[in-house]
Amino acid sequence: MKAAVVSRFDEPPSYHDVPVPVPQKSSEMVVDVVATALHPRVRSQADGSHYTSTGVLPLVPGIDAVVRDFRGVLYYALLDDTAMGTMAQRTVVAKDRVVALPNTADPVAVAAALNPAMSSWVALRHRINFERGSRVLILGATGSAGRMAIQVAKRFGADQVIAVGRSPQRLSALTALGADRVLTFDQLDTAGDVDVVIDYVWGPPTAKGMVDLLSHRRDRGKDVIWIEIGSMAGPGAEILSAALRSTRLQIVGSGIGSVSGDTFREEIPSIAEAVTAGAFDVRTRTAPLSDVTAVWTQSLGEDERVVFLP
Ligand SMILES: NC(=O)c1ccc[n+]([C@@H]2O[C@H](COP(=O)([O-])OP(=O)(O)OC[C@H]3O[C@@H](n4cnc5c(N)ncnc54)[C@H](OP(=O)(O)O)[C@@H]3O)[C@@H](O)[C@H]2O)c1
Structure with missing residues (x-):
C-alpha cells in the first residue's frame, strides 16, 4: 500500500510503498483511511519538534483521520503516539479508541475540523470552570483553531469574544464567525478586562501581550485564566513575576497530557455531531496523498486546512 513516509526530520514526507500494517493485538483493527488532515501538530510530528516526539524514523505521520472498517462503518480515529500514523491508505487503530460517525458525516469536514475544534472545546470544558457570560x-x-475557538466560545455562552491576530485583513473576516471585536497584537492594551x-x-x-493586557486591567481583583494551547510563535515566553503578583492571573495548559486521551475521546461524538450539523465554518482544501511532498511545503500559511484523500 502507499503512504506518506518521513525519513528525515528536515525533509517533507515522500509517497512510498510500505507494508500493509498488521494488528499486534486482538483489540486492534486495520482500517481504510478516508480523509486525514495536515494540522500543525502533524507538521511538528513530522519535523520531530513536538514534545511527544520519540525521534524514531522512518514514520508515517498523521495523528487523526476519518477511517472505514471492513463493514463500511465510518469512524473518527485519534491515534496515540505511533510511527504508523494516518497518512496512509490503511492504518491500525485500537477498537476502543475510535468513535463511530453518523452516516451523514462529511469525512473531509470532520477530518479538518475535529483537531482545531477540540482544542478550545476540551480546554473550556475540562481545564477551567468556564462560565456563561465570560469575556474571552x-x-x-x-x-x-482560533477560528473554531471563536465559534466554540460563543456556543458555550461567552458574552464577548475578542479575536487577536497579526493580519488586519485576516482579522476582518472574523466578525462573521461571531467575534465581537478584532485587535492586532499591538492593540492589546485596549482589550479591557477579560476573564x-x-x-x-x-x-x-504572548510575553509582550500579557504585560499590555494585564497592566491595563481595571479590576485587578478579578480572576483571569490564561489557557496555553499552541505555540506558533515559539516554545518559550518570558512571564514577568509582576504579572502574577499584581493581578489574579492563572496560567494553565491544555493538550495531550494535561487532558487524558479518554477525555478527548469522550468529547469527540459531540464535536463530530456539531461539525456534521454545520455548526462550524470549516475551510478545507483536499489533495491526493500522492501529492504529499509538494502540498506539504506549498500549503504552509494557507487559510484552508489541507485534507489528504489516500
Ligand atoms: N493542545 C491542543 O489540544 C491543540 C489542538 C489543536 C491545535 N493546537 C496548536 O494550536 C496552534 C494553532 O493551530 P491551528 O490549527 O490554528 O494552526 P494554523 O491554522 O496554522 O494557525 C496558526 C495561527 O497562529 C498565528 N501565528 C503563526 N505564527 C505566528 C507568529 N509568529 N506570531 C503571531 N501569530 C502567529 C497565525 O496567524 P496568521 O493568520 O497571521 O498567519 C494563525 O492565527 C498550533 O500550535 C497547534 O499545534 C493545539
Whole structure:
C-alpha cells in the first residue's frame, strides 16, 4: 500500500510503498483511511519538534483521520503516539479508541475540523470552570483553531469574544464567525478586562501581550485564566513575576497530557455531531496523498486546512 513516509526530520514526507500494517493485538483493527488532515501538530510530528516526539524514523505521520472498517462503518480515529500514523491508505487503530460517525458525516469536514475544534472545546470544558457570560480573548484567532475557538466560545455562552491576530485583513473576516471585536497584537492594551485568554501563539507575542493586557486591567481583583494551547510563535515566553503578583492571573495548559486521551475521546461524538450539523465554518482544501511532498511545503500559511484523500 502507499503512504506518506518521513525519513528525515528536515525533509517533507515522500509517497512510498510500505507494508500493509498488521494488528499486534486482538483489540486492534486495520482500517481504510478516508480523509486525514495536515494540522500543525502533524507538521511538528513530522519535523520531530513536538514534545511527544520519540525521534524514531522512518514514520508515517498523521495523528487523526476519518477511517472505514471492513463493514463500511465510518469512524473518527485519534491515534496515540505511533510511527504508523494516518497518512496512509490503511492504518491500525485500537477498537476502543475510535468513535463511530453518523452516516451523514462529511469525512473531509470532520477530518479538518475535529483537531482545531477540540482544542478550545476540551480546554473550556475540562481545564477551567468556564462560565456563561465570560469575556474571552483569543490569541492567534485567524488560524484554524482560533477560528473554531471563536465559534466554540460563543456556543458555550461567552458574552464577548475578542479575536487577536497579526493580519488586519485576516482579522476582518472574523466578525462573521461571531467575534465581537478584532485587535492586532499591538492593540492589546485596549482589550479591557477579560476573564479567559485562549492562546495559540505563545513566544514573544504572548510575553509582550500579557504585560499590555494585564497592566491595563481595571479590576485587578478579578480572576483571569490564561489557557496555553499552541505555540506558533515559539516554545518559550518570558512571564514577568509582576504579572502574577499584581493581578489574579492563572496560567494553565491544555493538550495531550494535561487532558487524558479518554477525555478527548469522550468529547469527540459531540464535536463530530456539531461539525456534521454545520455548526462550524470549516475551510478545507483536499489533495491526493500522492501529492504529499509538494502540498506539504506549498500549503504552509494557507487559510484552508489541507485534507489528504489516500
Ligand atoms: N493542545 C491542543 O489540544 C491543540 C489542538 C489543536 C491545535 N493546537 C496548536 O494550536 C496552534 C494553532 O493551530 P491551528 O490549527 O490554528 O494552526 P494554523 O491554522 O496554522 O494557525 C496558526 C495561527 O497562529 C498565528 N501565528 C503563526 N505564527 C505566528 C507568529 N509568529 N506570531 C503571531 N501569530 C502567529 C497565525 O496567524 P496568521 O493568520 O497571521 O498567519 C494563525 O492565527 C498550533 O500550535 C497547534 O499545534 C493545539
